[in-house]
Amino acid sequence: xxxxxxxxxxxxxxxxxxxxxxxxxxxxxxxxxxxxxxxxxxxxxxxxxxxxxxxxxxxxxxxxxxxxxxxxxxxxxxxxxxxxxxxxxxxxxxxxxxxxxxxxxxxxxxxxxxxxxxxxxxxxxxxxxxxxxxxxxxxxxxxxxxxxxxxxxxxxxxxxxxxxxxxxxxxxxxxxxxxxxxxxxxxxxxxxxxxxxxxxxxxxxxxxxxxxxxxxxxxxxxxxxxxxxxxxxxxxxxxxxxxxxxxxxxxxxxxxxxxxxxxxxxxxxxxxxxxxxxxxxxxxxxxxxx
Amino acid sequence: xxxxxxxxxxxxxxxxxxxxxxxxxxxxxxxxxxxxxxxxxxxxxxxxxxxxxxxxxxxxxxxxxxxxxxxxxxxxxxxxxxxxxxxxxxxxxxxxxxxxxxxxxxxxxxxxxxxxxxxxxxxxxxxxxxxxxxxxxxxxxxxxxxxxxxxxxxxxxxxxxxxxxxxxxxxxxxxxxxxxxxxxxxxxxxxxxxxxxxxxxxxxxxxxxxxxxxxxxxxxxxxxxxxxxxxxxxxxxxxxxxxxxxxxxxxxxxxxxxxxxxxxxxxxxxxxxxxxxxxxxxxxxxxxxxxxxxxxxxxxxxxxxxxxxxxxxxxxxxxxxxxxxxxx
Ligand SMILES: Cc1cc2nc3c(=O)[nH]c(=O)nc-3n(C[C@H](O)[C@H](O)[C@H](O)COP(=O)(O)OP(=O)(O)OC[C@H]3O[C@@H](n4cnc5c(N)ncnc54)[C@H](O)[C@@H]3O)c2cc1C
Ligand code: SF4
Ligand code: SF4
Ligand code: SF4
Numbered sequence: 001x002x003x004x005x006x007x008x009x010x011x012x013x014x015x016x017x018x019x020x021x022x023x024x025x026x027x028x029x030x031x032x033x034x035x036x037x038x039x040x041x042x043x044x045x046x047x048x049x050x051x052x053x054x055x056x057x058x059x060x061x062x063x064x065x066x067x068x069x070x071x072x073x074x075x076x077x078x079x080x081x082x083x084x085x086x087x088x089x090x091x092x093x094x095x096x097x098x099x100x101x102x103x104x105x106x107x108x109x110x111x112x113x114x115x116x117x118x119x120x121x122x123x124x125x126x127x128x129x130x131x132x133x134x135x136x137x138x139x140x141x142x143x144x145x146x147x148x149x150x151x152x153x154x155x156x157x158x159x160x161x162x163x164x165x166x167x168x169x170x171x172x173x174x175x176x177x178x179x180x181x182x183x184x185x186x187x188x189x190x191x192x193x194x195x196x197x198x199x200x201x202x203x204x205x206x207x208x209x210x211x212x213x214x215x216x217x218x219x220x221x222x223x224x225x226x227x228x229x230x231x232x233x234x235x236x237x238x239x240x241x242x243x244x245x246x247x248x249x250x251x252x253x254x255x256x257x258x259x260x261x262x263x264x265x266x267x268x269x270x271x272x273x274x275x276x277x278x279x280x281x282x283x284x285x286x287x288x289x290x
Numbered sequence: 291x292x293x294x295x296x297x298x299x300x301x302x303x304x305x306x307x308x309x310x311x312x313x314x315x316x317x318x319x320x321x322x323x324x325x326x327x328x329x330x331x332x333x334x335x336x337x338x339x340x341x342x343x344x345x346x347x348x349x350x351x352x353x354x355x356x357x358x359x360x361x362x363x364x365x366x367x368x369x370x371x372x373x374x375x376x377x378x379x380x381x382x383x384x385x386x387x388x389x390x391x392x393x394x395x396x397x398x399x400x401x402x403x404x405x406x407x408x409x410x411x412x413x414x415x416x417x418x419x420x421x422x423x424x425x426x427x428x429x430x431x432x433x434x435x436x437x438x439x440x441x442x443x444x445x446x447x448x449x450x451x452x453x454x455x456x457x458x459x460x461x462x463x464x465x466x467x468x469x470x471x472x473x474x475x476x477x478x479x480x481x482x483x484x485x486x487x488x489x490x491x492x493x494x495x496x497x498x499x500x501x502x503x504x505x506x507x508x509x510x511x512x513x514x515x516x517x518x519x520x521x522x523x524x525x526x527x528x529x530x531x532x533x534x535x536x537x538x539x540x541x542x543x544x545x546x547x548x549x550x551x552x553x554x555x556x557x558x559x560x561x562x563x564x565x566x567x568x569x570x571x572x573x574x575x576x577x578x579x580x581x582x583x584x585x586x587x588x589x590x591x592x593x594x595x596x597x598x599x600x601x602x603x604x605x606x607x608x609x610x611x612x613x614x615x616x617x618x
Binding site: 194 | 550597
């Protein structure tokens with residue numbers, strides 16, 4: 001429980017609508033939740049990782065229509081600074097009820113902005129639905145490019161899906177699985193800032209979702225806050241989301257817990273190592289966690 | 291966790307240290323329904339502002355609350371707050387005022403404004419619990435130098451309010467040569483002259499951040515041990531910023547975050563910057579340093595400058611709580 005954060009309920013779930021599922025990464029939970037929230041006025045816009053100028057280089061954007069949400073489906077394994085739009089959403093976009101999707105670190109940033117709004121006037125009250133996606137690590141765009149073009153020998157423009165699972169990084173093209181490399185090979189391309197990250201399943205989100213734990217085409221979903229619970233239950237009642245019990249699902253929460261524990265333990269060790277306690281001659285590096 | 295739930299009941303059962311006192315607000319407001327409170331505003335004492343939440347008498351109540359005579363003291367133990375205006379632009383004070391009715395709630399229940407040249411006729415700096423100091427200090431202006439010293443001597447807690455007081459902000463660029471005091475050229479953040487306890491960076495600081503600091507200062511000074519613990523947990527990062535120094539710049543993102551291997555590419559810094567000096571390029575902040583006015587918002591807002599799991603992990607209960615205590 002500790003490694004998975006606080007939650008009210010956990011489900012195996014997927015979108016109820018084929019249109020969403022066709023290009024969703026997993027169960028299409030993020031897109032379905034936002035689409036439902038948009039249609040019913042729970043949010044009036046959502047910050048998502050939209051398509052950028054280069055293939056698989058995400059560009060944060062504010063989606064105010066379902067079509068825009070659909071265009072943002074799928075995981076881009078590179079940095080999408082979604083928080084960069086959080087204040088603008090309340091300004092020129094004039095949103096009152098913002099949805100935002102983000103990796104655990106971005107959801108942490110949302111909560112910090114709500115409790116310590118230092119340069120974020122009027123943002124605290126306007127966050128309506130923060131959806132977190134599980135995240136083991138992320139890659140700078142050049143790193144991802146290298147992994148795809150060099151290691152996988154695949155043109156990145158031809159890629160239709162990327163996926164990390166079962167110890168492999170896979171790229172799919174129109175013709176099916178094109179290449180797979182062991183995750184071991186990708187480690188050196190990881191964003192360094194990810195190595196001090198102590199959150200795997202977006203503990204501070206209203207709802208968090210990811211692929212680990214449930215079969216292909218389904219998502220694991222943690223419903224966490226009161227706002228998240230209200231929105232999720234309504235979306236299920238309205239048929240936008242199909243939710244089933246996690247009981248008996250393989251590999252289930254056991255695997256989620258195992259991976260969360262591994263990530264947090266490893267990164268905790270790294271943070272301790274950064275203190276350089278064992279080397280008198282080395283000064284400590286900065287620790288952001290007070 | 292327990293701390294925050296307790297805090298909630300403790301706040302309403304003001305000053306009561308025992309944990310069993312759950313019959314705080316909801317019960318109180320039911321006990322003293324619509325009628326009783328209008329008739330006896332004085333005897334309503336502690337509960338008076340709380341009972342106001344009854345929707346039925348909202349309209350009737352609004353005026354009386356604003357005009358309520360001072361002697362009534364609905365909360366026995368308010369803290370005293372002053373606004374000290376050094377070389378600032380009054381934008382920080384406007385931000386405080388931009389809490390709108392929230393400011394009235396604060397003044398009603400938690401704080402007396404004992405000094406503020408913009409709003410009240412008290413001419414000299416009095417003793418106060420909290421000094422919200424805006425603006426930097428002109429070394430070439432004797433009166434300012436005296437005032438900042440007096441502020442420190444007379445305030446229990448000195449808060450540097452806004453980028454100028456914390457870090458100099460635009461006054462970092464002053465270099466004299468203008469009529470009619472061309473010799474007024476040297477400006478320093480207040481922390482270079484006196485010890486500062488808490489920073490509220492940014493230009494302008496946000497109304498919500500000022501509100502939160504005021505509420506937490508109230509708990510720190512008037513609360514029991516547990517309330518103090520909460521306030522301390524909340525204020526610690528802002529006290530750490532004050533202890534860390536008086537220089538800020540968009541460069542901090544490089545020197546303290548990226549160079550330290552800590553940036554996660556979230557983009558908060560770009561959102562925080564008032565002057566849009568920061569764009570995100572390949573997942574990292576790119577600072578247009580000639581646009582930067584040195585307000586310190588970007589670094590302070592960055593989740594990798596400080597992040598408290600204790601406080602942020604409880605965002606839901608703290609947010610609910612702030613919403614509740616801010617009800618008029
Ligand atoms: C860098 C990264 C690492 C991940 N690691 C894991 C993992 O270890 N285990 C696991 O179970 N799941 C992981 N995920 C989550 C998983 O890949 C899916 O994003 C998640 O299951 C949501 O799928 P969906 O079908 O519900 O979403 P969809 O309906 O397909 O929508 C996906 C949403 O995610 C947003 N998005 C895409 N890329 C990014 C990005 N880079 N930053 C922010 N938002 C983005 C899109 O805007 C879109 O709104 C990771 C995701 C990312 C971005
Ligand atoms: S591993 Fe952590 S720091 Fe890195 S992208 Fe994921 S959530 Fe952010
Ligand atoms: S870059 Fe922007 S936010 Fe950062 S210190 Fe400069 S002006 Fe302030
Ligand atoms: S706010 Fe986010 S993007 Fe900006 S420096 Fe900090 S971690 Fe990096």
